[in-house]
Amino acid sequence: MSEVTLKKLADMLNLSVSTVSRALKDHPDISAETRLKVKELALILDYEPNTYAINLRTNHSKEFGVIVPAIVSDFYQSFISSLEEEARLNGYSLIILQSGDDPLIELQNLKRCKQNRVSGIFISVTAKTNDVSSYLKLGEPPIPIVFFDKVPAYEACNKICVDDIHAATLAAEALILKKKKNILAVFGNDQLSITQKRLKAFDETFIKYNSEAAIAIYHASSTNEAFDVAMKGLDGADAVFCMSDEILIGVMKAIQTLGLKIPNQVGVIAISGGLIPTFYYPQITYIETSGFKLAKMAFSKMLACVAGSAYIQELKIESVMVEGGSL
Amino acid sequence: MSEVTLKKLADMLNLSVSTVSRALKDHPDISAETRLKVKELALILDYEPNTYAINLRTNHSKEFGVIVPAIVSDFYQSFISSLEEEARLNGYSLIILQSGDDPLIELQNLKRCKQNRVSGIFISVTAKTNDVSSYLKLGEPPIPIVFFDKVPAYEACNKICVDDIHAATLAAEALILKKKKNILAVFGNDQLSITQKRLKAFDETFIKYNSEAAIAIYHASSTNEAFDVAMKGLDGADAVFCMSDEILIGVMKAIQTLGLKIPNQVGVIAISGGLIPTFYYPQITYIETSGFKLAKMAFSKMLACVAGSAYIQELKIESVMVEGGSL
DNA sequence: AACATTACCGCAATCGTTTGCGGTGAATTA
DNA sequence: TAATTCACCGCAAACGATTGCGGTAATGTT
Structure with a gap:
């Protein structure tokens, strides 16, 4: 048989x-x-x-490669989940690869995508990736690449990412609206461009509105660091801003440790993928930067690329605020 | 060129x-x-x-299919992450497909795996999948299938899953050791076999140790339901057991709402993948059922199958308790 | 010198599908 | 009746890699 x-x-x-x-x-x-x-x-x-015979003849498969630093992340999780759905409905399969935030593995993964002759590659680059020009020349003709989330800074390529400026501005505006006067703002590693963008927009919003709020800015590279800075910085603060889920978790642990009541004693707002804020009571008010929408955009952009479009685009997804009752 | x-x-x-x-x-x-x-x-x-030419000739590719109900889940996230690593190191790629807990989509995904002529399939079936005999006959010769986590009840096939009995027993023993006398035990949907197993083992352990603790057993099918039952059931309880992360989240929200102190006023223990418990302070003591170990086992089992082993195995992974300070 | 052995390499079929081109018979037209 | 058109179908090459078999020249053996 x-x-x-x-x-x-x-x-x-x-x-x-x-x-x-x-x-x-x-x-x-x-x-x-x-x-x-x-x-x-x-x-x-x-x-x-026989798929292989068809692939051999057409020299391409209905597969897309997805390269992320790590799958274990709410953001990538939602992104991949959403992308898989889109892909499946369009007859494509997804090959998932993680780089472990290592540029070397990232390159190997790209090579593997090339070997598998994927129709296109979605990639969120590592923190240390600084030159993607070789990525763009992969294959003959070059394999379409859509960069998402962590995108290269300069090269002309398709980029889909969160509008960090808009998200941070929304958060700042919410704090201003609530007339918070003593704000603890916890940001991520200050070397990352995402941190710089969010910090700048956050800052400028307070200036723009002539706010008189006192803002204490801290940086934390991990949940534990966020916990530490919050333990120190929460004293006297009437609100705290968390740049990311990672930081939110640390800050919330500090709030629980100090026994502070939300939102009466301290208001909380974060930029988040949306999952973590629901773990607390009251739920945390957050600016949503989920991967779902990003994935939909990235996918349709990819379809356009595969169809032959050479139009290079840099898309920024605007976030919305989700009220949780913590501010 | x-x-x-x-x-x-x-x-x-x-x-x-x-x-x-x-x-x-x-x-x-x-x-x-x-x-x-x-x-x-x-x-x-x-x-x-050219991979396609080789695939055509050998009639198989170095790809594995992975079918899960949903990617958005700490457990599957850790499983997939771990599996990807193993696969990559062994020269395999992973095609990820989610069924949305829909048996129909699950079947479509299996067909797609067959069409892609994957070397093997890892699958965690939907709650409604009750007959996998057709799955096992997929392809000629049949494609090796390793079931994990949510595995079929009866068929003779390779199953790798958490030792629910052991995990629940550990949790019960911990509660007994701490001499808790008034325990709120929140379990999942009582139709699921996982719930039944954990409940039975939990119960029997208290009987075995001649415990005099009063145990109030509740069922909750979602985080929200868990919140509701905890709001009612926490009154007077000196400890609470949560069968899963989903439930833990709901219970914790109730504890926060009621302003209860952990562990002084109420002790908490859960069966968990390990991520959620770290979000709280003090960190929640839990019985670990992470996907990492499961993935390693599943992968090596798959390699054996691919190599031609016909040995059918049903593996149960024993959990360990991770102390967090909540009990 | 005749034969056997060895080292080295090419022919051609194969995997399954697609597609340009050419061929056959019937129907239509002149 | 002869020429043209059309509908329908098959031949064979192509995609790229693999492999059994056979072939050629050089070397070794009697």
């Missing part, structure tokens, strides 16, 4: 392989009668074209 | 395709001199064998 192939169908019907092939594709050269016979048998025998 | 193929190399070296092929594989029929020349040119031109 080996595989059902065109040849097998052809032999059984006393037809040639080419006729069977054409019949299945409704080629006008084949008579309606023959078409029917062929399709009938194909259905009965559950014929399925 | 097109692709480098064996034919291209052969033409450039005035050799035949077969000689080039053999030279690259160190076939003894080819002289050392020729081998060297071929390899040199292959290196210069960055020759890479």
Whole structure:
């Protein structure tokens, strides 16, 4: 009971392989009668074209590569989940690869995508990736690449990412609206461009609105560091801003440790993927930067690329505020 | 500037395709001199064998399919992350598909795996999947399948899952050891076999130790339901057991709402993947059921299957308790 | 010198599908 | 009746890599 192939169908019907092939594709050269016979048998025998043979002939597969620093992350999780759905509905499969934030592994993963002759690659680069020009020349003709989230700074390429400026501005505006006067603002590693952008926008918003709030800015590179700075900085603060989920978690632990009441004693707002804020009571008010929308945009951009569009785009997804009751 | 193929190399070296092929594989029929020349040119031109051609010939690819109800889940996240690492190190790629807990989509995903002629399939079935016998006959010869986490109840197949009995027993023992007398135990949907197993083991452990603790058992199918039952059931309880992360989150929200102090007023213990418990202070003591170990086991089992082993195994991974300070 | 051995390499088929081109018979037209 | 058109179908090459088999020249053996 080996595989059902065109040849097998052809032999059984006393037809040639080419006729069977054409019949299945409704080629006008084949008579309606023959078409029917062929399709009938194909259905009965559950014929399925050999993907490899088609791939070999067309020299590409309906697969996309996805390269992320790590799968364990709410953001990438939501991104991948959303992307998988889109892909599946469009007949594509996703090959997931993680770089472990290591540029070397990242490069290996790209090579592997090339070897697999994927139709396109979605990639969120490592913190240390500084030159993606070689990425863009991968393959002949070059494989379409859509950068998302962590995107290269300069190269002209398709980038889809969160509008950090908008998100931070929204958060600042919310704090201003609530007339918070003593704000603890915890940002991530100050070397990262994402931190710099969010910090700058946050700052400038307070200036723009002539706010008189006192803002204490701290940096934390991890949840634990965020906990530490919050333990020190929460004293006297009437609100705290967290740049990311990672930081929110640390800050919330500090708030719980100090026994502070939210939102009465201290208001909390964060920029977040949306999952973590729901773990607390009251739920944390946050500016949403989920991967879902990003994935949809990235996917449709990729489809355009695959279809031959050479139009290079840099998209920024604007966030919305989700009220939770913590501010 | 097109692709480098064996034919291209052969033409450039005035050799035949077969000689080039053999030279690259160190076939003894080819002289050392020729081998060297071929390899040199292959290196210069960055020759890479066409995966599709090889796949077509060998009729299988170095790809595994992974089907889960949903990617957005700490457990599957850790599982997939771990599996990806193993796969990559072994030269395999992973195709991720989610079923959305829909048996129909699950079946479509399996078909797609078959069409892609994956070397094997890892699958965690939907809650409604009750007959996997057709899964096991997929392909000719049948594609190796390793079931993990949510595994079918009866069929003889390779299953790798958490030892629910052991995990629940550990939790119960911890509660007994701490001499808790008034325990709120929140379990999941009582239709699920995982719930039944954990409940039974939990119960029996208290009986086994002749515990006099009063245990109030509740069921909750979601985080919100867990919140509701905890709001009612926490009154007077000196400890609470949460069967899963989902439930833990709801219970913790209730504890925060009621302003209860952990562990003084109420102790908390959960069965968890390990991520959520770290979000609180003090960190929640939990019985670990992470996907990492499961993935390693599942992968090595898969390798054995691919290598031709017909040995069917049902593995249960024992958990360990991770002390957090909440009990 | 005749034969056997060995080292080295190429031919051609194969995997399954697609597709340009050419061929056959019947129907239509002149 | 002869020429043209059309519907329908098959041949064979192509995609790129692998491999059994056979071939050629050089060396070794009697």
